[in-house]
Amino acid sequence: MTQLIGLTGGIATGKSTVSNILAQAGLPIVDADKIAWKVEGPGMPTTQAIAAHFGPQVLLADGSLNRPWLGHLVFNDATKLAELNAITRMPIQQAILTAIVAAGKKAPRAIILDVPLLFEGGWDHICDQVIVVSAPPAVVLQRLMARNHLDEAAAQARIDSQLPLTTKAQRADVVIDNGQNVDKTRTAVLKWLKTIN
Structure with missing residues (x-):
């Protein structure tokens, strides 16, 4: 098993x-960070929700997250970190569970x-x-x-x-x-x- x-x-x-x-x-390996980067990729619904909440300055010109800016914001403010987690938690969880099921089909x-x-x-x-x-x-x-x-x-x-x-x-x-x-x-x-x- x-x-x-x-x-x-x-x-x-x-x-x-x-x-x-x-x-x-x-x-x-089911890598949650790699999955999160995909979920939070340019044009993704989660990325758009982050921008709607924190403002357009959270996005770079190509539509990807300005991660250094966002990291500086949330790691210095527990409330903002909680707000970010509330936006991203469910989409990332769902993607991780899907990846676990896919990996399990190979019966390792x-x-x-x-x-x-x-x-x-x-x-x-x-x-x-x-x-x-x-x-x-x-x-x-x-x-x-x-x-x-x-x-x-x-x-x-x-x-x-x-x-x-x-x-x-x-x-x-x-x-x-x-x-x-x-x-x-x-x-x-x-x-x-x-x-x-």
Whole structure:
């Protein structure tokens, strides 16, 4: 029977690294971020609803979302973040569920449901297991500043907008430490993979 494995972690903990290792091992990945980008693509109803709510400045000339502008807006205002989530939640959820069903038709031993806000969105309730990718706070902060070209305050605001990583780790079935090097991470992931029937 196919298992649904939730994969999550804090921002910049290296969840994508673990997702890539699992994909290389042949497991199908349902990537919530990629699905969200499609749902929020140029001309899509969800994108139009975001623009209607936050104003036309949220769109670039090609009709795509001005994500840096929107990110700066919502990650500094919990009310605006909640408003954005209220617009996007249902369309993204529906698209994710459709993708899970499609992946399940191939009858793999497991489907990886890669969702940054897995616990916040309640996705853990439909998963057979949940993996949380973890890294030390100082490492996470430096990675996020470098990756997104943010100053320390902006990076910390994004980290603080999510459920604390320690809380996610406590709720996980498996915690993968990605605070050192990729080889150690890969070893830990492949060791866990052997436990999946």
